[in-house]
Amino acid sequence: MPAETPDPRRLLGPLALRLGPRALPARGPARVPTEPETYAFALRADGVAADDRTIAALAGAHVAPFVTAGGPSPRQVLLQVPRASLEAAAQLGDEAAELLLDVRAALDAPPPPPRLMGVLNVTPDSFSDGGKYAGIDQAVAAGRRMADEGAAWIDVGGESTRPGAAEVPADEERDRVVPVVRALAEAGLTVSIDTRKAAVAEAALDAGAAVVNDVSAGLHDDRMLPLVAERDAVYVAMHMRGTPATMQDDPRYEDPVAEVAEELRARAAACLKAGMAPSKIVLDPGIGFGKSVHHNLALLRRLVELRSLGLPLCLGVSRKSFIAHATGADVPADERVGGTAAAVAFCVLGGADWLRVHDVAAMSQAAAVARAIARGVHPTTPAPTDPPVRP
Numbered sequence: 210m211p212a213e214t215p216d217p218r219r220l221l222g223p224l225a226l227r228l229g230p231r232a233l234p235a236r237g238p239a240r241v242p243t244e245p246e247t248y249a250f251a252l253r254a255d256g257v258a259a260d261d262r263t264i265a266a267l268a269g270a271h272v273a274p275f276v277t278a279g280g281p282s283p284r285q286v287l288l289q290v291p292r293a294s295l296e297a298a299a300q301l302g303d304e305a306a307e308l309l310l311d312v313r314a315a316l317d318a319p320p321p322p323p324r325l326m327g328v329l330n331v332t333p334d335s336f337s338d339g340g341k342y343a344g345i346d347q348a349v350a351a352g353r354r355m356a357d358e359g360a361a362w363i364d365v366g367g368e369s370t371r372p373g374a375a376e377v378p379a380d381e382e383r384d385r386v387v388p389v390v391r392a393l394a395e396a397g398l399t400v401s402i403d404t405r406k407a408a409v410a411e412a413a414l415d416a417g418a419a420v421v422n423d424v425s426a427g428l429h430d431d432r433m434l435p436l437v438a439e440r441d442a443v444y445v446a447m448h449m450r451g452t453p454a455t456m457q458d459d460p461r462y463e464d465p466v467a468e469v470a471e472e473l474r475a476r477a478a479a480c481l482k483a484g485m486a487p488s489k490i491v492l493d494p495g496i497g498f499g500k501s502v503h504h505n506l507a508l509l510r511r512l513v514e515l516r517s518l519g520l521p522l523c524l525g526v527s528r529k530s531f532i533a534h535a536t537g538a539d540v541p542a543d544e545r546v547g548g549t550a551a552a553v554a555f556c557v558l559g560g561a562d563w564l565r566v567h568d569v570a571a572m573s574q575a576a577a578v579a580r581a582i583a584r585g586v587h588p589t590t591p592a593p594t595d596p597p598v599r600p
Protein backbone atom coordinates (compact mmCIF):
# COMPACT_ATOMS: atom_id res chain seq x y z
CA MET A 210 0.00 0.00 0.00
CA PRO A 211 1.54 3.37 -0.90
CA ALA A 212 2.39 5.65 2.03
CA GLU A 213 0.07 8.57 2.47
CA THR A 214 2.05 11.66 1.71
CA PRO A 215 2.05 14.23 4.49
CA ASP A 216 -0.29 17.18 4.27
CA PRO A 217 1.25 19.63 1.77
CA ARG A 218 -0.26 22.68 3.41
CA ARG A 219 2.56 23.81 5.65
CA LEU A 220 5.10 24.53 2.99
CA LEU A 221 6.38 27.89 4.02
CA GLY A 222 9.56 26.29 5.37
CA PRO A 223 10.54 24.60 2.11
CA LEU A 224 9.71 27.80 0.27
CA ALA A 225 12.02 29.73 2.52
CA LEU A 226 14.67 27.08 2.08
CA ARG A 227 14.48 27.75 -1.63
CA LEU A 228 14.78 31.48 -1.14
CA GLY A 229 18.14 30.91 0.49
CA PRO A 230 19.65 28.77 3.19
CA ARG A 231 19.26 31.43 5.88
CA ALA A 232 15.95 32.82 4.68
CA LEU A 233 13.91 30.62 6.94
CA PRO A 234 10.59 31.54 8.45
CA ALA A 235 10.65 33.01 11.91
CA ARG A 236 6.87 32.79 12.09
CA GLY A 237 4.10 31.04 10.23
CA PRO A 238 1.94 32.74 7.62
CA ALA A 239 -0.42 35.46 8.78
CA ARG A 240 -3.14 37.48 7.14
CA VAL A 241 -2.52 41.19 6.82
CA PRO A 242 -5.51 42.66 8.62
CA THR A 243 -5.73 45.92 6.67
CA GLU A 244 -5.63 44.40 3.19
CA PRO A 245 -7.65 41.18 2.99
CA GLU A 246 -6.35 40.38 -0.49
CA THR A 247 -2.72 40.41 0.55
CA TYR A 248 -0.93 37.63 2.38
CA ALA A 249 2.05 38.05 4.62
CA PHE A 250 4.77 35.74 5.82
CA ALA A 251 7.35 36.57 8.45
CA LEU A 252 10.80 35.43 7.38
CA ARG A 253 14.26 35.70 8.84
CA ALA A 254 15.90 38.83 7.51
CA ASP A 255 19.23 37.21 6.61
CA GLY A 256 19.35 36.33 2.98
CA VAL A 257 16.02 37.90 1.97
CA ALA A 258 16.32 41.10 -0.03
CA ALA A 259 13.57 43.12 -1.67
CA ASP A 260 15.07 42.38 -5.06
CA ASP A 261 15.36 38.64 -4.47
CA ARG A 262 14.64 37.05 -7.84
CA THR A 263 11.93 34.77 -6.51
CA ILE A 264 10.17 37.60 -4.76
CA ALA A 265 10.59 39.93 -7.71
CA ALA A 266 8.74 37.38 -9.86
CA LEU A 267 5.66 37.93 -7.72
CA ALA A 268 4.19 41.18 -9.01
CA GLY A 269 3.39 43.64 -6.26
CA ALA A 270 5.24 41.62 -3.63
CA HIS A 271 7.45 43.51 -1.29
CA VAL A 272 9.55 43.02 1.78
CA ALA A 273 9.06 45.24 4.82
CA PRO A 274 10.49 45.23 8.36
CA PHE A 275 8.49 42.97 10.63
CA VAL A 276 6.86 45.00 13.37
CA THR A 277 6.60 43.32 16.75
CA ALA A 278 5.38 44.75 20.05
CA GLY A 279 8.84 46.29 20.54
CA GLY A 280 8.92 48.00 17.11
CA PRO A 281 10.37 46.91 13.75
CA SER A 282 12.54 43.83 14.09
CA PRO A 283 16.04 43.88 12.58
CA ARG A 284 15.99 40.09 12.46
CA GLN A 285 12.72 39.50 10.69
CA VAL A 286 11.05 40.78 7.56
CA LEU A 287 7.52 40.61 6.35
CA LEU A 288 7.02 39.30 2.84
CA GLN A 289 3.74 40.69 1.50
CA VAL A 290 2.21 39.16 -1.59
CA PRO A 291 -1.07 40.25 -3.24
CA ARG A 292 -3.42 37.37 -3.85
CA ALA A 293 -3.79 38.23 -7.54
CA SER A 294 -0.05 38.04 -7.95
CA LEU A 295 0.08 34.63 -6.32
CA GLU A 296 -2.62 33.28 -8.57
CA ALA A 297 -1.16 34.82 -11.72
CA ALA A 298 2.29 33.53 -10.91
CA ALA A 299 0.98 30.07 -10.15
CA GLN A 300 -0.70 29.95 -13.56
CA LEU A 301 2.67 30.64 -15.10
CA GLY A 302 3.95 27.60 -13.24
CA ASP A 303 6.14 29.51 -10.85
CA GLU A 304 7.17 26.96 -8.27
CA ALA A 305 7.55 29.38 -5.39
CA ALA A 306 4.17 30.93 -6.08
CA GLU A 307 2.55 27.51 -6.06
CA LEU A 308 3.99 26.94 -2.65
CA LEU A 309 2.66 30.28 -1.48
CA LEU A 310 -0.74 29.33 -2.81
CA ASP A 311 -0.60 26.17 -0.74
CA VAL A 312 0.07 28.33 2.29
CA ARG A 313 -2.86 30.57 1.38
CA ALA A 314 -5.11 27.51 1.09
CA ALA A 315 -3.98 26.47 4.54
CA LEU A 316 -5.19 29.76 5.94
CA ASP A 317 -8.71 28.96 4.84
CA ALA A 318 -8.88 25.32 5.85
CA PRO A 319 -8.64 23.82 9.34
CA PRO A 320 -5.71 21.43 9.77
CA PRO A 321 -6.61 17.77 9.26
CA PRO A 322 -6.88 15.51 12.31
CA PRO A 323 -3.57 13.99 13.40
CA ARG A 324 -2.88 10.45 12.34
CA LEU A 325 -1.50 7.68 14.50
CA MET A 326 1.62 5.60 14.16
CA GLY A 327 1.38 2.37 16.18
CA VAL A 328 4.61 1.32 17.95
CA LEU A 329 5.64 -2.30 17.36
CA ASN A 330 9.04 -3.08 18.84
CA VAL A 331 10.46 -6.51 18.06
CA THR A 332 13.30 -6.12 20.54
CA PRO A 333 14.09 -7.90 23.80
CA ASP A 334 14.74 -4.63 25.66
CA SER A 335 12.54 -1.69 24.55
CA PHE A 336 11.60 0.44 27.52
CA SER A 337 7.90 -0.34 27.35
CA ASP A 338 7.08 -3.21 24.97
CA GLY A 339 10.44 -5.02 24.88
CA GLY A 340 10.13 -8.81 24.70
CA LYS A 341 6.35 -8.58 24.44
CA TYR A 342 6.01 -10.62 21.27
CA ALA A 343 7.20 -14.21 21.46
CA GLY A 344 7.34 -14.66 17.70
CA ILE A 345 6.55 -13.16 14.31
CA ASP A 346 2.91 -14.27 14.43
CA GLN A 347 2.25 -12.42 17.68
CA ALA A 348 3.99 -9.29 16.38
CA VAL A 349 1.99 -9.35 13.16
CA ALA A 350 -1.26 -9.90 15.09
CA ALA A 351 -0.41 -6.87 17.27
CA GLY A 352 0.28 -4.75 14.16
CA ARG A 353 -3.03 -5.77 12.61
CA ARG A 354 -4.85 -4.98 15.84
CA MET A 355 -3.29 -1.50 15.96
CA ALA A 356 -4.34 -0.90 12.36
CA ASP A 357 -7.91 -1.99 13.23
CA GLU A 358 -7.84 0.47 16.14
CA GLY A 359 -6.96 3.34 13.84
CA ALA A 360 -3.18 3.39 13.26
CA ALA A 361 -2.35 4.65 9.76
CA TRP A 362 1.23 3.40 9.99
CA ILE A 363 2.75 0.53 11.96
CA ASP A 364 6.24 1.55 13.14
CA VAL A 365 8.41 -1.55 13.41
CA GLY A 366 11.63 -1.23 15.44
CA GLY A 367 14.44 -3.73 16.01
CA GLU A 368 16.75 -1.66 18.20
CA SER A 369 15.91 0.03 21.48
CA THR A 370 17.00 3.66 21.60
CA ARG A 371 16.08 4.16 25.26
CA PRO A 372 18.61 6.17 27.28
CA GLY A 373 21.79 4.17 27.82
CA ALA A 374 20.98 1.54 25.18
CA ALA A 375 23.90 0.05 23.26
CA GLU A 376 23.85 -0.17 19.46
CA VAL A 377 22.60 -3.42 17.92
CA PRO A 378 24.59 -4.81 14.95
CA ALA A 379 22.84 -4.10 11.61
CA ASP A 380 22.43 -7.75 10.61
CA GLU A 381 20.83 -8.62 13.96
CA GLU A 382 18.46 -5.66 13.72
CA ARG A 383 17.60 -6.54 10.12
CA ASP A 384 16.84 -10.16 11.02
CA ARG A 385 14.48 -8.99 13.76
CA VAL A 386 12.44 -6.59 11.63
CA VAL A 387 12.35 -7.86 8.05
CA PRO A 388 9.97 -10.85 8.53
CA VAL A 389 7.51 -8.67 10.47
CA VAL A 390 7.71 -5.81 7.96
CA ARG A 391 7.13 -8.22 5.10
CA ALA A 392 4.14 -9.92 6.74
CA LEU A 393 2.50 -6.60 7.66
CA ALA A 394 3.08 -5.12 4.20
CA GLU A 395 1.68 -8.28 2.59
CA ALA A 396 -1.39 -7.85 4.79
CA GLY A 397 -1.88 -4.43 3.15
CA LEU A 398 -0.70 -2.25 6.05
CA THR A 399 1.52 0.82 5.67
CA VAL A 400 4.72 0.01 7.49
CA SER A 401 7.27 2.39 8.86
CA ILE A 402 10.75 1.14 9.77
CA ASP A 403 12.22 2.69 12.90
CA THR A 404 15.98 2.56 12.31
CA ARG A 405 19.12 4.72 12.20
CA LYS A 406 20.89 2.38 9.77
CA ALA A 407 20.67 2.59 5.99
CA ALA A 408 21.27 -1.17 5.60
CA VAL A 409 18.26 -1.95 7.81
CA ALA A 410 16.11 0.72 6.12
CA GLU A 411 17.01 -0.66 2.70
CA ALA A 412 16.11 -4.24 3.67
CA ALA A 413 12.82 -3.03 5.18
CA LEU A 414 11.97 -0.98 2.07
CA ASP A 415 12.71 -4.06 -0.04
CA ALA A 416 10.33 -6.02 2.23
CA GLY A 417 7.53 -3.49 1.66
CA ALA A 418 8.01 -0.65 4.16
CA ALA A 419 6.94 2.75 2.83
CA VAL A 420 8.25 5.04 5.58
CA VAL A 421 11.64 5.38 7.27
CA ASN A 422 11.56 6.73 10.83
CA ASP A 423 15.08 7.74 11.83
CA VAL A 424 15.76 8.97 15.38
CA SER A 425 19.09 10.40 14.21
CA ALA A 426 17.62 12.35 11.24
CA GLY A 427 20.40 11.01 9.03
CA LEU A 428 23.29 11.89 11.35
CA HIS A 429 24.04 8.29 12.34
CA ASP A 430 24.57 6.94 8.83
CA ASP A 431 25.69 9.02 5.84
CA ARG A 432 23.94 6.68 3.43
CA MET A 433 20.48 7.16 4.96
CA LEU A 434 19.32 10.40 3.30
CA PRO A 435 20.46 9.46 -0.25
CA LEU A 436 18.81 6.05 0.15
CA VAL A 437 15.46 7.50 1.26
CA ALA A 438 15.57 10.13 -1.50
CA GLU A 439 16.38 7.54 -4.14
CA ARG A 440 13.58 5.24 -2.97
CA ASP A 441 11.14 8.17 -2.74
CA ALA A 442 10.03 6.98 0.70
CA VAL A 443 8.40 9.13 3.37
CA TYR A 444 11.01 10.13 5.98
CA VAL A 445 10.50 11.01 9.64
CA ALA A 446 13.55 13.02 10.76
CA MET A 447 13.75 13.12 14.55
CA HIS A 448 15.82 15.49 16.67
CA MET A 449 18.36 13.97 19.05
CA ARG A 450 21.53 15.35 20.57
CA GLY A 451 24.26 12.73 20.94
CA THR A 452 23.49 9.02 20.86
CA PRO A 453 21.12 6.94 22.99
CA ALA A 454 24.11 5.69 24.98
CA THR A 455 25.02 9.18 26.23
CA MET A 456 22.19 11.55 25.33
CA GLN A 457 20.80 11.91 28.85
CA ASP A 458 24.18 12.88 30.38
CA ASP A 459 23.26 16.41 31.46
CA PRO A 460 21.58 17.80 28.30
CA ARG A 461 21.72 21.62 28.18
CA TYR A 462 19.90 24.25 26.15
CA GLU A 463 19.52 28.01 26.55
CA ASP A 464 16.16 27.83 24.80
CA PRO A 465 15.21 24.22 24.00
CA VAL A 466 12.39 25.12 21.60
CA ALA A 467 14.42 27.59 19.52
CA GLU A 468 17.45 25.31 19.45
CA VAL A 469 15.50 22.16 18.54
CA ALA A 470 13.72 24.17 15.81
CA GLU A 471 17.03 25.41 14.42
CA GLU A 472 18.58 21.94 14.44
CA LEU A 473 15.50 20.38 12.82
CA ARG A 474 15.56 23.11 10.20
CA ALA A 475 19.14 22.12 9.36
CA ARG A 476 18.11 18.47 9.04
CA ALA A 477 15.17 19.43 6.79
CA ALA A 478 17.62 21.35 4.60
CA ALA A 479 19.88 18.27 4.45
CA CYS A 480 16.90 16.11 3.42
CA LEU A 481 15.98 18.53 0.63
CA LYS A 482 19.61 18.71 -0.48
CA ALA A 483 19.73 14.91 -0.66
CA GLY A 484 16.82 15.08 -3.10
CA MET A 485 13.75 14.37 -0.96
CA ALA A 486 10.51 16.07 -1.95
CA PRO A 487 9.15 18.41 0.77
CA SER A 488 5.92 16.40 0.77
CA LYS A 489 7.86 13.33 1.90
CA ILE A 490 9.43 14.86 5.03
CA VAL A 491 8.01 14.79 8.57
CA LEU A 492 9.87 16.39 11.49
CA ASP A 493 9.89 15.22 15.12
CA PRO A 494 11.33 17.15 18.10
CA GLY A 495 12.39 13.86 19.75
CA ILE A 496 10.76 13.89 23.17
CA GLY A 497 13.16 12.21 25.62
CA PHE A 498 16.15 12.20 23.27
CA GLY A 499 18.92 14.35 24.79
CA LYS A 500 16.43 16.41 26.81
CA SER A 501 15.65 16.90 30.48
CA VAL A 502 12.09 16.68 31.77
CA HIS A 503 11.93 20.50 31.65
CA HIS A 504 13.10 20.54 28.03
CA ASN A 505 10.43 17.96 27.10
CA LEU A 506 7.69 19.90 28.85
CA ALA A 507 8.75 23.16 27.19
CA LEU A 508 8.68 21.53 23.76
CA LEU A 509 5.17 20.22 24.36
CA ARG A 510 3.94 23.51 25.86
CA ARG A 511 5.36 25.55 22.96
CA LEU A 512 4.85 23.00 20.19
CA VAL A 513 2.98 25.49 18.05
CA GLU A 514 6.29 27.36 17.54
CA LEU A 515 7.65 24.37 15.62
CA ARG A 516 4.89 24.78 13.06
CA SER A 517 6.90 27.61 11.56
CA LEU A 518 9.24 24.89 10.26
CA GLY A 519 6.65 24.47 7.56
CA LEU A 520 6.61 20.67 7.56
CA PRO A 521 4.33 18.13 9.24
CA LEU A 522 5.20 17.33 12.84
CA CYS A 523 5.35 13.93 14.51
CA LEU A 524 5.40 13.53 18.31
CA GLY A 525 6.43 10.48 20.30
CA VAL A 526 5.25 11.05 23.87
CA SER A 527 3.86 7.60 24.49
CA ARG A 528 4.60 6.18 27.97
CA LYS A 529 7.83 8.19 28.21
CA SER A 530 9.55 8.87 31.52
CA PHE A 531 8.68 12.59 31.64
CA ILE A 532 5.14 11.38 32.42
CA ALA A 533 6.31 9.63 35.58
CA HIS A 534 8.42 12.68 36.52
CA ALA A 535 5.47 15.01 36.01
CA THR A 536 3.34 12.95 38.39
CA GLY A 537 6.14 12.77 40.95
CA ALA A 538 5.59 9.04 41.29
CA ASP A 539 7.50 6.00 40.10
CA VAL A 540 4.85 4.94 37.56
CA PRO A 541 5.92 1.94 35.43
CA ALA A 542 5.91 2.47 31.65
CA ASP A 543 2.81 0.38 30.94
CA GLU A 544 0.82 2.34 33.54
CA ARG A 545 1.39 5.73 31.90
CA VAL A 546 -1.65 5.62 29.63
CA GLY A 547 -3.49 8.46 31.40
CA GLY A 548 -0.42 10.71 31.29
CA THR A 549 0.11 9.82 27.65
CA ALA A 550 -3.48 10.86 26.88
CA ALA A 551 -2.90 14.25 28.54
CA ALA A 552 0.29 14.76 26.52
CA VAL A 553 -1.47 13.66 23.32
CA ALA A 554 -4.13 16.33 23.93
CA PHE A 555 -1.40 18.99 24.11
CA CYS A 556 0.17 17.62 20.93
CA VAL A 557 -3.17 17.94 19.15
CA LEU A 558 -3.66 21.52 20.35
CA GLY A 559 -0.07 22.33 19.32
CA GLY A 560 -0.71 21.17 15.76
CA ALA A 561 0.86 17.70 15.63
CA ASP A 562 0.21 15.82 12.38
CA TRP A 563 1.42 12.42 13.55
CA LEU A 564 1.31 10.78 16.98
CA ARG A 565 3.55 7.78 17.64
CA VAL A 566 1.77 5.72 20.30
CA HIS A 567 1.66 2.28 21.92
CA ASP A 568 -2.01 2.43 23.00
CA VAL A 569 -3.69 3.15 19.68
CA ALA A 570 -7.37 2.83 20.66
CA ALA A 571 -7.01 4.98 23.78
CA MET A 572 -4.94 7.66 22.03
CA SER A 573 -7.23 7.75 19.03
CA GLN A 574 -10.01 8.62 21.47
CA ALA A 575 -7.87 11.16 23.35
CA ALA A 576 -6.87 12.87 20.09
CA ALA A 577 -10.47 13.01 18.83
CA VAL A 578 -11.71 14.58 22.07
CA ALA A 579 -8.88 17.13 22.18
CA ARG A 580 -9.63 18.11 18.61
CA ALA A 581 -13.37 18.32 19.24
CA ILE A 582 -12.77 20.66 22.19
CA ALA A 583 -10.46 22.81 20.09
CA ARG A 584 -12.55 22.89 16.92
CA GLY A 585 -15.99 21.40 17.60
CA VAL A 586 -17.18 18.23 15.93
CA HIS A 587 -17.77 17.97 12.23
CA PRO A 588 -21.39 18.92 11.43
CA THR A 589 -22.07 15.50 9.90
CA THR A 590 -20.87 13.56 12.95
CA PRO A 591 -23.93 11.61 14.16
CA ALA A 592 -24.94 12.45 17.70
CA PRO A 593 -24.83 9.36 19.91
CA THR A 594 -28.23 8.31 21.19
CA ASP A 595 -28.65 8.54 24.92
CA PRO A 596 -28.68 5.17 26.69
CA PRO A 597 -32.12 4.02 27.85
CA VAL A 598 -32.98 5.23 31.32
CA ARG A 599 -32.88 2.36 33.77
CA PRO A 600 -35.99 1.93 35.86
Ligand code: HH2
Nearest residue numbers: 330335336368369370371447493496525
Ligand atom coordinates in the same frame (compact mmCIF):
# COMPACT_ATOMS: atom_id res chain seq x y z
N1 HH2 B 1 10.76 7.38 20.31
C1 HH2 B 1 11.28 6.12 20.39
C2 HH2 B 1 11.64 5.43 19.21
N2 HH2 B 1 11.42 5.98 18.01
N3 HH2 B 1 10.65 7.77 16.69
C3 HH2 B 1 10.12 8.99 16.58
N4 HH2 B 1 9.88 9.53 15.38
N5 HH2 B 1 9.79 9.71 17.69
C4 HH2 B 1 9.98 9.24 18.95
O1 HH2 B 1 9.70 9.95 19.93
C5 HH2 B 1 10.55 7.93 19.09
C6 HH2 B 1 10.88 7.22 17.91
C7 HH2 B 1 11.49 5.48 21.72
O2 HH2 B 1 10.35 4.77 22.12
P1 HH2 B 1 10.14 3.19 21.94
O3 HH2 B 1 10.32 2.75 20.54
O4 HH2 B 1 8.83 2.85 22.53
O5 HH2 B 1 11.24 2.53 22.88
P2 HH2 B 1 12.65 1.88 22.59
O6 HH2 B 1 13.52 2.89 21.93
O7 HH2 B 1 13.15 1.48 23.94
O8 HH2 B 1 12.45 0.69 21.68
